[in-house]
Amino acid sequence: MNIKSGEYLFVMSNRRSKESNTEPIRVLLVNPEGKIAGAEQSLLLLARFLSRKMKVFAACPDLSPLGEQMHQLRIGTFRIMCPPRRFNLTVVWLFYFVIVNLQLILIIRKTAPVIIHANNSRALLASMLAAFVTRKKIIWHARDLANSASVSKICAFFSCRIIVVSNTVKKSLVDQGINGAVIDLVRNAVEIKEQRVRPKDKHRANVLTFANIGQFVPWKKQDLFIDAAAGLLQNGSEARFMIIGDDIFGRDTKYKKELLSRVKTAACADKIQFVGWHEDLEQLWDKVDCLVHTAGTEPFGRVIIEAMSRWIPVIAANSCGPAEIIQNGITGLLFEPGDVKDLITVMQKISGDAKLAGKLVEAAHRYVESNFKAEDTADKITEIYKNVLAA
Numbered sequence: 001m002n003i004k005s006g007e008y009l010f011v012m013s014n015r016r017s018k019e020s021n022t023e024p025i026r027v028l029l030v031n032p033e034g035k036i037a038g039a040e041q042s043l044l045l046l047a048r049f050l051s052r053k054m055k056v057f058a059a060c061p062d063l064s065p066l067g068e069q070m071h072q073l074r075i076g077t078f079r080i081m082c083p084p085r086r087f088n089l090t091v092v093w094l095f096y097f098v099i100v101n102l103q104l105i106l107i108i109r110k111t112a113p114v115i116i117h118a119n120n121s122r123a124l125l126a127s128m129l130a131a132f133v134t135r136k137k138i139i140w141h142a143r144d145l146a147n148s149a150s151v152s153k154i155c156a157f158f159s160c161r162i163i164v165v166s167n168t169v170k171k172s173l174v175d176q177g178i179n180g181a182v183i184d185l186v187r188n189a190v191e192i193k194e195q196r197v198r199p200k201d202k203h204r205a206n207v208l209t210f211a212n213i214g215q216f217v218p219w220k221k222q223d224l225f226i227d228a229a230a231g232l233l234q235n236g237s238e239a240r241f242m243i244i245g246d247d248i249f250g251r252d253t254k255y256k257k258e259l260l261s262r263v264k265t266a267a268c269a270d271k272i273q274f275v276g277w278h279e280d281l282e283q284l285w286d287k288v289d290c291l292v293h294t295a296g297t298e299p300f301g302r303v304i305i306e307a308m309s310r311w312i313p314v315i316a317a318n319s320c321g322p323a324e325i326i327q328n329g330i331t332g333l334l335f336e337p338g339d340v341k342d343l344i345t346v347m348q349k350i351s352g353d354a355k356l357a358g359k360l361v362e363a364a365h366r367y368v369e370s371n372f373k374a375e376d377t378a379d380k381i382t383e384i385y386k387n388v389l390a391a
Helices: 005-020 038-050 065-072 091-111 121-134 149-158 167-175 222-234 253-264 302-309 320-325 340-351 354-371 374-390
Strands: 026-030 055-060 076-079 115-118 137-142 161-164 183-185 209-213 240-244 272-274 290-293 314-317 333-335
Touching: 026 038, 026 091, 026 121, 038 055, 038 065, 038 302, 038 374, 055 065, 055 091, 065 076, 076 091, 091 121, 115 121, 115 374, 121 137, 121 149, 137 149, 137 374, 161 167, 161 374, 167 183, 167 320, 209 222, 222 240, 222 253, 222 340, 253 272, 290 302, 290 340, 302 314, 302 320, 302 354, 314 320, 314 340, 333 340, 340 354
Parallel strands: 026 055, 026 115, 055 076, 115 137, 137 161, 161 183, 209 240, 209 290, 240 272, 290 314, 314 333
Antiparallel strands: none
């Protein structure tokens, strides 16, 4: 086609004008919990990068840490009711289901999203009726392994696409009878920080500070970390131990009491410090020399890639999400799930070998930088949105 220069400029100008007038994708992010755990941290990071490309709104409990963070990101945030502590089929949950869906119907009519992004299975259950009534497309961000087959099938039935954070979660859903063709793998991400030079004399044999970070729920296995700490100290180690976490949603108070009692009665109680829950770990990373992730059924393990991005060596159970992230002996060290003796052996290995620790953190940081950038995750999810709208 022969186009003169003046005509070309007109065509290009007209094309740019049309593109600039294109309505941005409008997305409503739904998260029924107001406190910030791993799923909420991932949502906040995603929201920050998505908001650069589209119109993003959020529905979450008002006057909550998550709501405040969304406000700080200048994302239009709307109030929904916080769910009961425990999920069960009771009158309380039925009341919650009705109220939150009515709230979401009003929010949807006000914000006019083209896509509803449910940040986990609870968010999907809380918003599926509202999406159905308003005829909006809903995406389920599947982050958990704990759902029953019936709950997963309900969530999948109402979803037009399912985003999973690991192959472990995808396999779990497929094993429950869900069509793998509607599932997209998009792993969690971190914002890569500039390198910080850690003190050269900090990694001396037996004086490391090992940290376990996570919610106080039984499957996170903080009790295994406490037992390994006791074993190391009995073997003459001078290491220190930090447990960073809490029962933030108030669903596992019994387990929390068991952990506190376990440390209190141990001979090494003065070497194990409970630090409490921190939504922002920025002030604590410099105190951590090695992350020990003890969960044997972890869907992904966001804190693992956070530690890797900060040049901190990681030890994790050789199963599920962590086993997908870590290459044993290259980007981290793995131990047999639930095996306290194997965990002690691996912790001793990293304690006495500063050269090994240095090799691990360098390789791990390069790996995270290449595979877990927040910008790339936002791009992948944007493409999923576009494909859903084009279908």
